[in-house]
Amino acid sequence: MEIPPPRCKFSGIFLFIIISLFFGLISFISCIVAEIKRNKKGDLRWNGKLCFLPSSQAFEFGIAALVSFFLAQIIGNCIILKNYCSGRKRNVKCKIPAIAKALLLISCRVGFGIAVIMLISATSMSSRQPYGEGWLNGECYLVKGGTYIGSAILILVALASSIIASLLSTANTTQADESRKVHAQMG
Template identity: 65%
Template sequence: MEKPPRCKFTVFFFIIISLSLGLISFVLCIAAEIKRNKEEDLRWNGKLCYLPSSKAFGLGIAALVSFFLAQIIGNSILLKYSCWRRKNKPHFKVPAIAKILVLISWVSFGFAAILLIAATSMNRKQPYRVGWLKGECYLVKGGTYVGSAILVLVTVCSVNGSAFSTLKSSQANQHQHTKRHKQMG
């Protein structure tokens, strides 16, 4: 049973959507790096500190949302296509490279999500006596958002590369299967 071309188009469509969301998240991370609070924004009255909210907070939230959606869509399409292949072709196996890429995507996803969540929450308003943690104000270190932007790209490219390699692997298996058929008959 061969997969109709419409379903392959759907797989490619969702891969493109996932890549687009990942690129949007990357750009938002870079913008958040530019708009994050700097030392000159910190106000100190001798005992207490105050940091105003920055635009990096909203940009970080938007980056997180698009990043989560990219990861969910990429993994969903990979899972759905792999399950469909196993259902219709019991001998189908997910390629080893696809498994490695999925592992890389989840590890980098975890690190990027932690960096983005922490950095974004630090760019929220930190009033006197409240601060970010135990009444103290914290600034996001330079390069934190850039590092998370790189991890976003690694994550999205890994999960979509895994889906693409699974798709290509199944096409190669189909061609080998039809060649064997022709030799027998």
């Protein structure tokens, strides 16, 4: 009696999706905390000519959000790449329209790019801005309210589209190939 081959290696893929989701949620939560901990107008010191802004805890949470978001995207992209490059036949019933694939890819990449740009600029503004140096051209800048929240929303969009693409890319032929094999052996 032959042991049938596994129908789907979904458990390994599911584990990577959970890990990607975990890192994405860490990034999301770090953005929310960074929004709460960011510098406010009251933290800005002005001596008439020069400004000073102390470092805030938003800097550390912004770095944590960036690192975990990169890890989530790398894991999600590896899953998608592995499934598309595996050479397995896809189930005709699960065929994804090309426009849906393009929209998922665009929303994932654009959301990732904009979120990273927002996080990098907000995080660098949250570091210490000494007298005379500031953040840019000797001027102090405060992170505008809602910047980290906007990044958190974009993180969710990019993460969701990456996970959906990962799940859709795991669809392979199982029942269609199995039924053809059974009919071929009987006939």
